[in-house]
Amino acid sequence: MKQAPVANPHAPSVSLPLRFLLTGMLALLAGVAWLVWRPDILAQYHYNQYVIAVTHLFTLGWICSVIMGAMYQLVPVALETKLYSERLACWHYVLHVVGFIGMVGMFWIWDMKQVGHFGSVVSAGMILFVINLGRTLARIPRWNVIAYAVAASLFWLLMAMLAGLYLAADKSWVFSLFNPISQMHAHAHLGVLGFFVMMLVGVSYKLVPMFVLSDLQNRRRAGWSIGLLNTGLLGSFVTILIGSRWKPAFALVVTAGLALYGWEMMAILRARKRRQVDWGLKYFLTAISLLLPVSVIGLVLSWPDLPLTTLTAQLENVYGFLALIGVVTLAILGMLYKIIPFLVWYGSYSQEIGRSKVPSLADLYSPQLQTAGYWTFLAGLTAASVATALGHEQAVRWGCVLLAASLFFFAVNMVRILTHLVRPRIEPLTLRPAHGGNL
Secondary structure, eight states: OOOOOOOOTTOOOTHHHHHHHHHHHHHHHHHHHHHHHOTHHHHSOSOSHHHHHHHHIIIIIIIIHHHHHHHHHHHHHHTTSOOSOHHHHHHHHHHHHHHHHHHHHHHHHTOHHHHHHHHHHHHHHHHHHHHHHHHHHTTOSSOOHHHHHHHHHHHHHHHHHHHHHHHHHHTTSSSOSSOHHHHHHHHHHIIIIIIIIHHHHHHHHHHHHHHHTOOOSOHHHHHHHHHHHHHHHHHHHHHHHHTOTTHHHHHHHHHHHHHHHHHHHHHHHHTOSOOOOOHHHHHHHHHHHTHHHHHHHHHHHTOTTOOOOHHHHHHHHHHHHIIIIIIIIHHHHHHHHHHHHHHHHHHHHGGGTTTEEOOOGGGGSOHHHHHHHHHHHHHHHHHHHHHHHHTOHHHHHHHHHHHHHHHHHHHHHHHHHHHHHHSOOOEEOOOOOOTTOOO
16 A cells, blocks of 8 residues: 655645645646647747747746646745745736736737736736745755756746846837847847756756655766856857857756756666656656757757758747747656645645545556546647648648647646646545454
8 A cells, every 4th residue: 555645844835836736737738728829939030029928828837827826835844944925925916817817918919018918017026036035945955966957947936027027128129139039049048048947957966866766876966057047048148148159058058967867867866766657747758858959959940050041940940839838847847746736735635544445645646547648648749740830721730629639638637636626535534353253
């Protein structure tokens, strides 16, 4: 019989992360439906209002919502301290939802003045998030590579926020200091690599060993991976912004940091005591393996003499799509299969241990739906990526239909899990008769 999860005294109330996670999942479903409706968003060059609108739906609505909600749950647990303020987190949620919905709508109609207003609302929420986690980090008894990665990701989130506000303001200026596309690409790397990937790398150094019953194998290697990622990102941001020929050098530094991360992950997995890898972890490990093709495409695109052709322009779309949907989204889906069942189980059954018969974590969802979702997602990701490179709208649509089917399986599984909050499956304990007697 599987051991029941143990409640962690450092975790906040279950409702706090859940509201962020559910909001993010709704944004993901809306974003993929949007791509099915408008496949030209991927099949054409990415510098237009519709691409920018749907990109912010994915980045702010889906990825930021889920990562922020998960961080409110995981950072206190991973670093063995309590969250500084749940009230600040609740205000952050309100500002975040109002802000990102307004931004996506205003991008769609290209009203940049209103984008700036709603962007300021999102930024106010992000500042509350950074203050909350920053004060939480200040409480930890000792710093480690995970804490440094989380702190770095918060810094890059602030930088991405400031860059985004600058971009919105820049649209109303007569003269621009930098090339508009270079500004957009630099801003995107701050958000995706600096916040999303950095947070993913840092937290996985805690979660993956915990899930597979292993340990961090080489703290120096893990530390170097974080250091190289930060160095490479800083150099990449500057060189992309000013169009420097040094872009490939810093892209190689980022790639070296990701290579060390992959090396450490493989070492952790080789040393694991739990030999079986469940589907949630398979999602996550597949996602980080996709860092390899993303890095290769990034190195190609960083080459200063690369000609701007239809193919290279579409490769930029593939690069962003694989990073956001292939790496970050698939990794998050895998982690959600670990986080949400625990949150629901803890909210519904933690008080019943020893008093009633309760289901295990594995009883809350369907492995068959996980399997179907995994393979359908990979098929859709592959089809949509190839179709995007070729600029084939109809093929992009069918690839996104497969992604939507995968998310349908995921959503059904999530509904199965969440029903335990509304209708817990609690049964009376079956008492065993005493030895040699009858009940």
